[in-house]
Amino acid sequence: MIRFDNVTKVYGNDVLALERVSMEIGQGEFVFLVGASGSGKSTVVRLILKEIEPSAGTVYVNGRRLSAIPRRQIPRHRRSIGCVFQDFKLLPNKTAAENVAYAMEVTGQRRRAIRTKVPQILELVGLANKMDKYPDQLSGGEQQRVSIARAFVSQPPILIADEPTGNLDPETSVGIMQLLHRINRIGTTVLVATHDKEMVDVMRKRVIALEDGRIVRDRVKGAYLDEV
Amino acid sequence: MRFNLGFFLREAFKNMRLNLLMSVTAATTTFMCILVLGIGMLVNAHVSDIIRSIGERVEITAFFPEDATQQEIRQAREEVQSWPEVRESTYVSKEEALQRFQESLPEIAQNLEDNPLPASIEISLHDPADSQAVADRLVESGYFAREDISYPAQTIDRLNTITGYITWALRGATALFLISSVLLISNAIRLSIFARRKEIEIQKLVGASDNFVRMPFVVEGMVQGLIGSAVAALVVVWLNFFFVDWANRNIPFFPISATAVDTVSTMAILIAVGVIIGVAGSYLSVRRFLKV
Numbered sequence A: 001m002i003r004f005d006n007v008t009k010v011y012g013n014d015v016l017a018l019e020r021v022s023m024e025i026g027q028g029e030f031v032f033l034v035g036a037s038g039s040g041k042s043t044v045v046r047l048i049l050k051e052i053e054p055s056a057g058t059v060y061v062n063g064r065r066l067s068a069i070p071r072r073q074i075p076r077h078r079r080s081i082g083c084v085f086q087d088f089k090l091l092p093n094k095t096a097a098e099n100v101a102y103a104m105e106v107t108g109q110r111r112r113a114i115r116t117k118v119p120q121i122l123e124l125v126g127l128a129n130k131m132d133k134y135p136d137q138l139s140g141g142e143q144q145r146v147s148i149a150r151a152f153v154s155q156p157p158i159l160i161a162d163e164p165t166g167n168l169d170p171e172t173s174v175g176i177m178q179l180l181h182r183i184n185r186i187g188t189t190v191l192v193a194t195h196d197k198e199m200v201d202v203m204r205k206r207v208i209a210l211e212d213g214r215i216v217r218d219r220v221k222g223a224y225l226d227e228v
Numbered sequence B: 001m002r003f004n005l006g007f008f009l010r011e012a013f014k015n016m017r018l019n020l021l022m023s024v025t026a027a028t029t030t031f032m033c034i035l036v037l038g039i040g041m042l043v044n045a046h047v048s049d050i051i052r053s054i055g056e057r058v059e060i061t062a063f064f065p066e067d068a069t070q071q072e073i074r075q076a077r078e079e080v081q082s083w084p085e086v087r088e089s090t091y092v093s094k095e096e097a098l099q100r101f102q103e104s105l106p107e108i109a110q111n112l113e114d115n116p117l118p119a120s121i122e123i124s125l126h127d128p129a130d131s132q133a134v135a136d137r138l139v140e141s142g143y144f145a146r147e148d149i150s151y152p153a154q155t156i157d158r159l160n161t162i163t164g165y166i167t168w169a170l171r172g173a174t175a176l177f178l179i180s181s182v183l184l185i186s187n188a189i190r191l192s193i194f195a196r197r198k199e200i201e202i203q204k205l206v207g208a209s210d211n212f213v214r215m216p217f218v219v220e221g222m223v224q225g226l227i228g229s230a231v232a233a234l235v236v237v238w239l240n241f242f243f244v245d246w247a248n249r250n251i252p253f254f255p256i257s258a259t260a261v262d263t264v265s266t267m268a269i270l271i272a273v274g275v276i277i278g279v280a281g282s283y284l285s286v287r288r289f290l291k292v
């Protein structure tokens, strides 16, 4: 599903964000990417989205080498990856329902399909009664649910979340993680970048740990820190 | 991908409502640019119309010799009328000449015993610049002597020089003006897009193609350009009617005509320019923010 082959990323001339990172994430896996702030988690996410190019090494997503995807086809590539961010990245002038619908409009889906699908998915994330609220009328947890609904509405094979609970309190975070877990159980590959220790420890999923841009650990049923 | 016009229109109108101030700014900028451009077109049209009508009044008069026969006069008239430079030629017989003379200077005319005035042919041209050539041809044709042909050579020369200057000045001004309007308008649009660059970034992260992001902006630019230039075109046409009406009442000796400006095509040109500038301005401005 996702494969990094000796990937190095240098920002500018001297900021080494990732150093010879190799990893493989299979279909249907649920993986935590952990590490302190600045360890390179977001860089991994941005490489997968082809927002940036690696300085060396190769990134494969869905069996395709990203460097072989021409600029014109980047939108299609991104549509195969649902994306959730720490700051939600909702369109401020659109309601919850319109934000979710936008992700479907982008793929050119029919209005009728959009009209039936959007309420379903918002109900799934527990926002059936907040569909017509604008982002600034929703709590952080609710906004994150909208953004998960948007990421998932086209049922992409991969869902990536970069610090999805970074702006949320612990109780709300649990709900968001459960949601991601449910999405994973229907077969979606889920990658969550986070430094939320408790969450990682509770879920007992595969954990890949980054430190200063290098992979220092990869455990199948791991915790945030190494169990001694 | 399916081209979703309805979606783009809805998006564009919603964005305009939400960014009303920006939209009004862009439409107002278009309005002012097109207004000045339109006024330039009015000035251009009236100046060339005035020059043309002055040119029409310039006539070549060729006097027939005393001994010209009716036969010669008829042949001369036919020949002159067939020349392509000639717009109109009028024959003035001896009797008509006398009659005109009596009307304009009755005291002197009273003292005339017989009719000393020659018959003549009055020729107006399509282009007064051809006067010299036509005068030469009149001599070559053999019906007239050089000294019997009169035309206001100096007036014509001066008129041609002035026309040349004015035409170039107007063309230069129009070109400068068009360039600065494109800059002004695309700047207004760029500001409004800059305010929304975060949105564009999000749209691209969700997988929107460049064209999908761009389309609502382009529709917006088109609508703003259309509104701004349509209002400007109406004002320009109203200004023209107002000016012609005023001129005819206050400076009737000046040849200002309502037909100098073709209202429909002027409006069409102004609106087309406004729409094109709006579309091009937004298309080019969005491009800078699409590199996500």
Ligand SMILES: Nc1ncnc2c1ncn2[C@@H]1O[C@H](COP(=O)(O)OP(=O)(O)O)[C@@H](O)[C@H]1O
Pocket (backbone or CB within 6 Å): A011, A012, A015, A016, A017, A035, A036, A037, A038, A039, A040, A041, A042, A043, A044
């Ligand atoms: N656009 C950028 N330009 C320069 N340096 C950057 C840029 N983005 C990230 N970095 C640097 O790269 C390193 C890794 O950053 P990032 O991947 O965002 O880490 P994380 O998401 O784990 O906090 C950090 O040292 C950060 O300062």
Ligand SMILES: [Mg+2]
Pocket (backbone or CB within 6 Å): A041, A042, A043, A162, A163
């Ligand atoms: Mg980060």
